[in-house]
Amino acid sequence: MSSDHPHEPHEDLDTERGRRKDEHLSLALSQRAGAQPRSAFDDVEFLHHALDGIDETAVDLSTQVGPARWPLPLYVNGMTGGTATTAALNRELAITARETGLPIGSGSMSIALDDPSTAEGFRVLRSENPDGFVMANLGAGRSADDARRAVDLIAADALQLHVNAVQETVMPEGRRDFSRWTRSIEQIVAASPVPVVVKEVGFGLSGRTQLRLRELGVQIADVSGAGGTDFVRIENSRRERPDYAHLEGFGQSAVECLLDASTDLPLLASGGVRSPLDVIRALALGARAVGVAGGFAQVASEGGAEALIPHVRRWCEQLRQLHALLGAAGPAELVHTDLLLRGRVQEFCTLRGLD
Numbered sequence: 216m217s218s219d220h221p222h223e224p225h226e227d228l229d230t231e232r233g234r235r236k237d238e239h240l241s242l243a244l245s246q247r248a249g250a251q252p253r254s255a256f257d258d259v260e261f262l263h264h265a266l267d268g269i270d271e272t273a274v275d276l277s278t279q280v281g282p283a284r285w286p287l288p289l290y291v292n293g294m295t296g297g298t299a300t301t302a303a304l305n306r307e308l309a310i311t312a313r314e315t316g317l318p319i320g321s322g323s324m325s326i327a328l329d330d331p332s333t334a335e336g337f338r339v340l341r342s343e344n345p346d347g348f349v350m351a352n353l354g355a356g357r358s359a360d361d362a363r364r365a366v367d368l369i370a371a372d373a374l375q376l377h378v379n380a381v382q383e384t385v386m387p388e389g390r391r392d393f394s395r396w397t398r399s400i401e402q403i404v405a406a407s408p409v410p411v412v413v414k415e416v417g418f419g420l421s422g423r424t425q426l427r428l429r430e431l432g433v434q435i436a437d438v439s440g441a442g443g444t445d446f447v448r449i450e451n452s453r454r455e456r457p458d459y460a461h462l463e464g465f466g467q468s469a470v471e472c473l474l475d476a477s478t479d480l481p482l483l484a485s486g487g488v489r490s491p492l493d494v495i496r497a498l499a500l501g502a503r504a505v506g507v508a509g510g511f512a513q514v515a516s517e518g519g520a521e522a523l524i525p526h527v528r529r530w531c532e533q534l535r536q537l538h539a540l541l542g543a544a545g546p547a548e549l550v551h552t553d554l555l556l557r558g559r560v561q562e563f564c565t566l567r568g569l570d
Protein backbone atom coordinates (compact mmCIF):
# COMPACT_ATOMS: atom_id res chain seq x y z
CA MET A 216 0.00 0.00 0.00
CA SER A 217 1.12 3.65 0.34
CA SER A 218 3.30 5.60 0.72
CA ASP A 219 1.44 6.71 -2.37
CA HIS A 220 3.85 9.23 -3.83
CA PRO A 221 1.88 11.22 -6.36
CA HIS A 222 3.58 12.80 -9.34
CA GLU A 223 7.13 11.73 -8.73
CA PRO A 224 9.48 10.35 -11.29
CA HIS A 225 9.67 6.87 -11.38
CA GLU A 226 12.24 4.24 -12.02
CA ASP A 227 13.99 4.06 -8.63
CA LEU A 228 10.76 4.83 -6.87
CA ASP A 229 8.94 1.98 -8.59
CA THR A 230 11.73 -0.49 -7.81
CA GLU A 231 11.59 0.68 -4.20
CA ARG A 232 7.80 0.35 -4.12
CA GLY A 233 7.96 -3.11 -5.68
CA ARG A 234 10.46 -4.23 -3.06
CA ARG A 235 8.24 -2.81 -0.35
CA LYS A 236 5.22 -4.74 -1.64
CA ASP A 237 7.13 -8.02 -1.61
CA GLU A 238 8.39 -7.27 1.91
CA HIS A 239 4.89 -6.42 3.15
CA LEU A 240 3.61 -9.73 1.90
CA SER A 241 6.42 -11.87 3.26
CA LEU A 242 6.41 -10.08 6.64
CA ALA A 243 2.61 -10.32 6.90
CA LEU A 244 2.84 -14.04 6.20
CA SER A 245 5.63 -14.62 8.72
CA GLN A 246 3.57 -12.73 11.31
CA ARG A 247 0.96 -15.47 11.03
CA ALA A 248 3.25 -18.26 12.26
CA GLY A 249 2.22 -19.91 15.51
CA ALA A 250 -1.00 -20.04 17.48
CA GLN A 251 -3.79 -17.58 16.68
CA PRO A 252 -3.76 -15.01 19.47
CA ARG A 253 -6.73 -14.23 21.69
CA SER A 254 -8.63 -11.31 20.28
CA ALA A 255 -11.43 -8.85 20.94
CA PHE A 256 -13.73 -11.21 19.05
CA ASP A 257 -13.38 -13.65 21.99
CA ASP A 258 -15.00 -11.01 24.21
CA VAL A 259 -18.19 -11.20 22.11
CA GLU A 260 -20.33 -14.15 23.14
CA PHE A 261 -23.77 -15.23 21.94
CA LEU A 262 -26.37 -15.99 24.59
CA HIS A 263 -27.53 -19.42 23.43
CA HIS A 264 -31.29 -19.87 23.04
CA ALA A 265 -31.84 -23.57 22.37
CA LEU A 266 -35.20 -23.15 20.59
CA ASP A 267 -34.36 -20.16 18.36
CA GLY A 268 -32.96 -22.16 15.43
CA ILE A 269 -34.41 -22.19 11.90
CA ASP A 270 -34.06 -24.36 8.78
CA GLU A 271 -30.60 -23.85 7.26
CA THR A 272 -32.08 -24.06 3.76
CA ALA A 273 -34.08 -20.91 4.58
CA VAL A 274 -30.89 -18.87 5.10
CA ASP A 275 -30.01 -16.31 2.40
CA LEU A 276 -26.43 -15.13 2.89
CA SER A 277 -26.68 -12.17 0.50
CA THR A 278 -26.18 -8.70 1.98
CA GLN A 279 -26.71 -5.07 1.01
CA VAL A 280 -23.49 -3.06 0.83
CA GLY A 281 -24.30 0.49 -0.22
CA PRO A 282 -26.08 0.28 -3.57
CA ALA A 283 -24.84 -3.27 -4.30
CA ARG A 284 -26.19 -6.64 -3.24
CA TRP A 285 -23.27 -8.96 -2.43
CA PRO A 286 -23.93 -12.71 -2.68
CA LEU A 287 -22.00 -13.35 0.53
CA PRO A 288 -21.21 -11.34 3.69
CA LEU A 289 -17.51 -12.17 3.29
CA TYR A 290 -14.82 -10.66 1.02
CA VAL A 291 -11.13 -10.81 0.23
CA ASN A 292 -9.70 -7.54 1.47
CA GLY A 293 -7.25 -5.38 -0.50
CA MET A 294 -3.68 -6.52 -0.31
CA THR A 295 -1.30 -6.53 -3.15
CA GLY A 296 -0.11 -6.44 -6.78
CA GLY A 297 2.68 -4.74 -8.72
CA THR A 298 5.47 -7.33 -8.64
CA ALA A 299 5.81 -10.85 -10.06
CA THR A 300 5.24 -12.52 -6.68
CA THR A 301 2.26 -10.39 -5.76
CA ALA A 302 0.70 -10.65 -9.23
CA ALA A 303 0.85 -14.43 -8.89
CA LEU A 304 -0.92 -14.22 -5.54
CA ASN A 305 -3.56 -11.88 -7.00
CA ARG A 306 -4.24 -14.48 -9.68
CA GLU A 307 -4.93 -17.19 -7.07
CA LEU A 308 -7.13 -14.80 -5.08
CA ALA A 309 -9.05 -13.79 -8.22
CA ILE A 310 -9.67 -17.39 -9.24
CA THR A 311 -10.96 -18.08 -5.72
CA ALA A 312 -13.26 -15.06 -5.95
CA ARG A 313 -14.61 -16.26 -9.30
CA GLU A 314 -15.24 -19.80 -8.06
CA THR A 315 -16.81 -18.86 -4.71
CA GLY A 316 -18.55 -15.54 -5.47
CA LEU A 317 -16.52 -13.59 -2.92
CA PRO A 318 -16.11 -9.86 -3.61
CA ILE A 319 -12.41 -8.96 -3.77
CA GLY A 320 -10.26 -5.88 -3.21
CA SER A 321 -7.01 -4.98 -4.93
CA GLY A 322 -3.85 -3.84 -3.19
CA SER A 323 -2.85 -0.21 -3.62
CA MET A 324 -2.69 0.55 -7.33
CA SER A 325 -0.54 3.67 -7.18
CA ILE A 326 2.43 1.78 -8.61
CA ALA A 327 0.37 0.81 -11.67
CA LEU A 328 -0.72 4.43 -12.25
CA ASP A 329 2.90 5.57 -12.28
CA ASP A 330 4.40 2.53 -14.03
CA PRO A 331 1.98 0.90 -16.50
CA SER A 332 4.32 -2.11 -16.89
CA THR A 333 3.06 -3.30 -13.48
CA ALA A 334 -0.65 -2.96 -14.38
CA GLU A 335 -1.11 -6.57 -15.46
CA GLY A 336 -0.65 -7.76 -11.87
CA PHE A 337 -3.82 -5.81 -11.00
CA ARG A 338 -5.80 -6.44 -14.19
CA VAL A 339 -5.67 -10.14 -13.36
CA LEU A 340 -8.26 -9.44 -10.64
CA ARG A 341 -10.73 -8.63 -13.42
CA SER A 342 -9.51 -10.90 -16.22
CA GLU A 343 -9.73 -14.02 -14.03
CA ASN A 344 -12.96 -12.84 -12.43
CA PRO A 345 -14.93 -11.01 -15.14
CA ASP A 346 -18.34 -11.07 -13.43
CA GLY A 347 -17.30 -10.68 -9.79
CA PHE A 348 -17.45 -7.63 -7.51
CA VAL A 349 -13.96 -6.08 -7.66
CA MET A 350 -12.65 -3.08 -5.73
CA ALA A 351 -9.78 -0.83 -6.84
CA ASN A 352 -7.51 0.59 -4.13
CA LEU A 353 -5.57 3.82 -3.59
CA GLY A 354 -4.33 5.82 -0.62
CA ALA A 355 -6.11 8.96 0.54
CA GLY A 356 -4.13 11.89 -0.77
CA ARG A 357 -4.23 10.87 -4.43
CA SER A 358 -6.15 13.00 -6.93
CA ALA A 359 -9.67 12.45 -8.23
CA ASP A 360 -8.17 11.79 -11.66
CA ASP A 361 -5.93 9.05 -10.23
CA ALA A 362 -8.99 7.51 -8.59
CA ARG A 363 -10.84 7.38 -11.91
CA ARG A 364 -7.80 5.82 -13.61
CA ALA A 365 -7.49 3.13 -10.93
CA VAL A 366 -11.18 2.27 -11.28
CA ASP A 367 -10.90 2.13 -15.08
CA LEU A 368 -7.79 -0.05 -14.98
CA ILE A 369 -9.67 -3.02 -13.52
CA ALA A 370 -13.25 -1.98 -14.39
CA ALA A 371 -13.87 -1.82 -10.65
CA ASP A 372 -17.30 -1.88 -9.01
CA ALA A 373 -16.10 0.17 -6.03
CA LEU A 374 -12.98 2.03 -4.91
CA GLN A 375 -11.25 1.33 -1.61
CA LEU A 376 -9.39 4.41 -0.31
CA HIS A 377 -7.04 3.48 2.49
CA VAL A 378 -6.21 5.78 5.41
CA ASN A 379 -3.02 4.44 6.99
CA ALA A 380 -1.53 7.22 9.13
CA VAL A 381 -0.20 4.82 11.77
CA GLN A 382 1.59 2.77 9.15
CA GLU A 383 3.08 5.87 7.48
CA THR A 384 4.32 6.98 10.90
CA VAL A 385 6.43 3.85 11.31
CA MET A 386 7.24 3.15 7.64
CA PRO A 387 10.89 4.11 6.99
CA GLU A 388 9.93 5.89 3.73
CA GLY A 389 6.52 7.01 5.09
CA ARG A 390 4.78 10.26 4.09
CA ARG A 391 3.62 12.06 7.20
CA ASP A 392 1.70 15.04 5.90
CA PHE A 393 -1.85 13.89 6.63
CA SER A 394 -3.32 17.38 6.42
CA ARG A 395 -4.80 17.03 2.90
CA TRP A 396 -6.53 13.70 3.37
CA THR A 397 -10.05 14.91 4.17
CA ARG A 398 -10.05 17.28 1.18
CA SER A 399 -8.74 14.51 -1.06
CA ILE A 400 -11.40 12.06 0.15
CA GLU A 401 -14.12 14.64 -0.47
CA GLN A 402 -12.88 15.32 -4.01
CA ILE A 403 -12.52 11.64 -4.85
CA VAL A 404 -16.00 10.83 -3.54
CA ALA A 405 -17.45 13.65 -5.65
CA ALA A 406 -15.68 12.48 -8.82
CA SER A 407 -15.69 8.72 -8.46
CA PRO A 408 -17.83 6.81 -10.96
CA VAL A 409 -18.30 4.03 -8.36
CA PRO A 410 -19.01 3.99 -4.59
CA VAL A 411 -16.03 4.78 -2.36
CA VAL A 412 -15.15 2.56 0.59
CA VAL A 413 -12.78 4.33 2.99
CA LYS A 414 -10.80 1.75 4.93
CA GLU A 415 -8.18 1.55 7.64
CA VAL A 416 -5.41 -1.02 7.34
CA GLY A 417 -5.58 -2.60 10.80
CA PHE A 418 -5.83 0.25 13.31
CA GLY A 419 -9.58 0.94 13.29
CA LEU A 420 -12.00 3.76 12.41
CA SER A 421 -13.37 5.41 15.55
CA GLY A 422 -16.98 6.58 15.82
CA ARG A 423 -15.77 10.15 15.32
CA THR A 424 -13.90 9.21 12.15
CA GLN A 425 -16.99 7.43 10.83
CA LEU A 426 -19.02 10.58 11.44
CA ARG A 427 -16.41 12.68 9.61
CA LEU A 428 -16.49 10.26 6.67
CA ARG A 429 -20.26 10.52 6.54
CA GLU A 430 -19.96 14.32 6.39
CA LEU A 431 -17.45 13.99 3.53
CA GLY A 432 -20.03 12.05 1.51
CA VAL A 433 -18.37 8.64 1.84
CA GLN A 434 -20.83 5.84 1.03
CA ILE A 435 -19.22 2.89 2.89
CA ALA A 436 -16.43 2.44 5.46
CA ASP A 437 -14.37 -0.60 6.43
CA VAL A 438 -13.31 -0.20 10.06
CA SER A 439 -10.35 -2.59 9.58
CA GLY A 440 -9.32 -2.81 13.22
CA ALA A 441 -6.37 -4.01 15.27
CA GLY A 442 -5.71 -7.60 16.29
CA GLY A 443 -4.80 -9.16 12.95
CA THR A 444 -2.09 -8.13 10.50
CA ASP A 445 -0.08 -5.48 12.34
CA PHE A 446 1.60 -2.94 10.07
CA VAL A 447 3.47 -1.39 13.00
CA ARG A 448 5.31 -4.68 13.40
CA ILE A 449 5.78 -5.01 9.64
CA GLU A 450 7.19 -1.49 9.15
CA ASN A 451 9.19 -1.66 12.35
CA SER A 452 11.07 -4.70 11.13
CA ARG A 453 11.79 -2.92 7.82
CA ARG A 454 13.60 -0.15 9.73
CA GLU A 455 17.33 -0.08 10.31
CA ARG A 456 16.60 0.12 14.04
CA PRO A 457 13.30 -1.32 15.23
CA ASP A 458 12.48 1.66 17.41
CA TYR A 459 8.71 1.48 17.26
CA ALA A 460 7.98 -1.74 19.18
CA HIS A 461 6.09 0.36 21.74
CA LEU A 462 3.45 1.15 19.10
CA GLU A 463 2.54 -2.49 18.49
CA GLY A 464 -1.13 -3.08 19.23
CA PHE A 465 -1.97 0.61 18.60
CA GLY A 466 -5.57 1.37 17.63
CA GLN A 467 -8.95 -0.24 18.20
CA SER A 468 -10.29 -3.63 17.21
CA ALA A 469 -13.05 -4.06 14.62
CA VAL A 470 -15.36 -5.09 17.47
CA GLU A 471 -14.72 -1.82 19.32
CA CYS A 472 -15.15 0.26 16.16
CA LEU A 473 -18.49 -1.38 15.39
CA LEU A 474 -19.65 -0.71 18.95
CA ASP A 475 -18.48 2.92 18.64
CA ALA A 476 -20.62 3.48 15.52
CA SER A 477 -23.21 6.21 15.82
CA THR A 478 -24.16 7.03 12.21
CA ASP A 479 -26.10 5.26 9.48
CA LEU A 480 -22.91 4.92 7.41
CA PRO A 481 -22.87 1.31 6.15
CA LEU A 482 -19.90 -0.45 7.74
CA LEU A 483 -17.72 -3.31 6.65
CA ALA A 484 -15.54 -5.00 9.26
CA SER A 485 -12.08 -6.53 9.00
CA GLY A 486 -8.90 -6.96 10.96
CA GLY A 487 -8.04 -10.18 12.75
CA VAL A 488 -10.99 -12.23 11.50
CA ARG A 489 -9.96 -15.84 12.26
CA SER A 490 -13.04 -17.97 11.71
CA PRO A 491 -16.66 -18.11 10.53
CA LEU A 492 -17.71 -17.39 14.13
CA ASP A 493 -15.74 -14.10 14.05
CA VAL A 494 -17.60 -13.22 10.83
CA ILE A 495 -20.93 -13.89 12.55
CA ARG A 496 -19.87 -11.82 15.58
CA ALA A 497 -19.02 -8.82 13.36
CA LEU A 498 -22.32 -9.15 11.46
CA ALA A 499 -24.20 -9.30 14.77
CA LEU A 500 -22.48 -6.04 15.73
CA GLY A 501 -23.87 -4.40 12.59
CA ALA A 502 -21.28 -4.98 9.85
CA ARG A 503 -22.77 -5.52 6.39
CA ALA A 504 -19.94 -7.84 5.39
CA VAL A 505 -16.61 -8.99 6.77
CA GLY A 506 -13.17 -8.93 5.14
CA VAL A 507 -10.18 -11.22 5.50
CA ALA A 508 -6.72 -10.31 4.23
CA GLY A 509 -3.73 -12.02 5.90
CA GLY A 510 -5.58 -15.27 6.65
CA PHE A 511 -6.62 -15.82 3.03
CA ALA A 512 -3.20 -14.73 1.73
CA GLN A 513 -1.62 -17.38 3.91
CA VAL A 514 -3.81 -20.18 2.55
CA ALA A 515 -3.36 -18.99 -1.06
CA SER A 516 0.39 -18.56 -0.79
CA GLU A 517 0.78 -22.07 0.63
CA GLY A 518 -1.65 -23.94 -1.62
CA GLY A 519 -2.98 -21.53 -4.28
CA ALA A 520 -6.61 -21.29 -5.29
CA GLU A 521 -6.75 -25.07 -5.07
CA ALA A 522 -6.48 -24.74 -1.29
CA LEU A 523 -8.30 -21.43 -0.82
CA ILE A 524 -11.47 -22.38 -2.74
CA PRO A 525 -12.42 -25.31 -0.46
CA HIS A 526 -11.34 -23.24 2.57
CA VAL A 527 -13.76 -20.44 1.60
CA ARG A 528 -16.50 -22.96 0.81
CA ARG A 529 -16.14 -24.50 4.28
CA TRP A 530 -16.42 -21.01 5.82
CA CYS A 531 -19.57 -20.28 3.80
CA GLU A 532 -21.13 -23.58 4.81
CA GLN A 533 -20.48 -22.76 8.46
CA LEU A 534 -21.82 -19.23 8.00
CA ARG A 535 -25.09 -20.71 6.80
CA GLN A 536 -25.19 -23.19 9.70
CA LEU A 537 -24.43 -20.52 12.30
CA HIS A 538 -27.20 -18.30 10.90
CA ALA A 539 -29.63 -21.22 11.29
CA LEU A 540 -28.43 -21.97 14.81
CA LEU A 541 -28.91 -18.33 15.84
CA GLY A 542 -32.32 -18.04 14.16
CA ALA A 543 -31.26 -15.50 11.52
CA ALA A 544 -32.56 -15.91 7.96
CA GLY A 545 -29.87 -13.51 6.69
CA PRO A 546 -26.93 -11.37 7.85
CA ALA A 547 -29.08 -8.34 8.66
CA GLU A 548 -31.14 -10.42 11.13
CA LEU A 549 -28.08 -11.26 13.23
CA VAL A 550 -28.29 -7.84 14.89
CA HIS A 551 -31.31 -9.18 16.82
CA THR A 552 -29.28 -11.90 18.57
CA ASP A 553 -28.41 -11.54 22.27
CA LEU A 554 -24.76 -10.65 22.80
CA LEU A 555 -22.70 -10.74 25.96
CA LEU A 556 -19.69 -8.40 25.95
CA ARG A 557 -16.84 -9.30 28.24
CA GLY A 558 -13.35 -8.27 29.27
CA ARG A 559 -11.60 -5.43 27.45
CA VAL A 560 -14.52 -4.93 25.08
CA GLN A 561 -16.84 -4.35 28.00
CA GLU A 562 -14.27 -1.97 29.47
CA PHE A 563 -14.12 -0.09 26.14
CA CYS A 564 -17.90 0.34 26.22
CA THR A 565 -17.77 1.67 29.77
CA LEU A 566 -14.95 4.10 28.96
CA ARG A 567 -16.80 5.36 25.88
CA GLY A 568 -20.10 5.62 27.78
CA LEU A 569 -21.75 3.05 25.48
CA ASP A 570 -23.50 0.93 28.15
Ligand code: FNR
Pocket residue numbers: 216217239240241243292293294295321322323352375376377414415416417439440442443444485486487488506507508509510512
Ligand atom coordinates in the same frame (compact mmCIF):
# COMPACT_ATOMS: atom_id res chain seq x y z
C1 FNR B 1 -2.69 -5.29 3.33
N1 FNR B 1 -3.66 -4.30 3.54
C2 FNR B 1 -3.82 -3.31 2.57
N2 FNR B 1 -4.89 -2.48 2.62
C3 FNR B 1 -5.08 -1.56 1.65
O1 FNR B 1 -6.09 -0.86 1.70
N3 FNR B 1 -4.19 -1.41 0.63
C4 FNR B 1 -3.09 -2.21 0.52
O2 FNR B 1 -2.30 -2.07 -0.42
C5 FNR B 1 -2.88 -3.19 1.53
N4 FNR B 1 -1.78 -4.02 1.49
C6 FNR B 1 -1.73 -5.12 2.30
C7 FNR B 1 -0.75 -6.10 2.10
C8 FNR B 1 -0.75 -7.25 2.86
C9 FNR B 1 0.28 -8.31 2.58
C10 FNR B 1 -1.73 -7.44 3.87
C11 FNR B 1 -1.77 -8.70 4.70
C12 FNR B 1 -2.67 -6.46 4.10
C13 FNR B 1 -4.50 -4.28 4.75
C14 FNR B 1 -5.70 -5.21 4.68
O3 FNR B 1 -6.62 -4.84 3.71
C15 FNR B 1 -6.43 -5.24 6.05
O4 FNR B 1 -6.98 -3.98 6.30
C16 FNR B 1 -5.51 -5.63 7.20
O5 FNR B 1 -4.54 -6.55 6.79
C17 FNR B 1 -6.28 -6.26 8.37
O6 FNR B 1 -6.90 -7.49 7.98
P1 FNR B 1 -6.32 -8.94 8.36
O7 FNR B 1 -5.03 -9.11 7.60
O8 FNR B 1 -6.06 -8.94 9.84
O9 FNR B 1 -7.37 -9.91 7.91
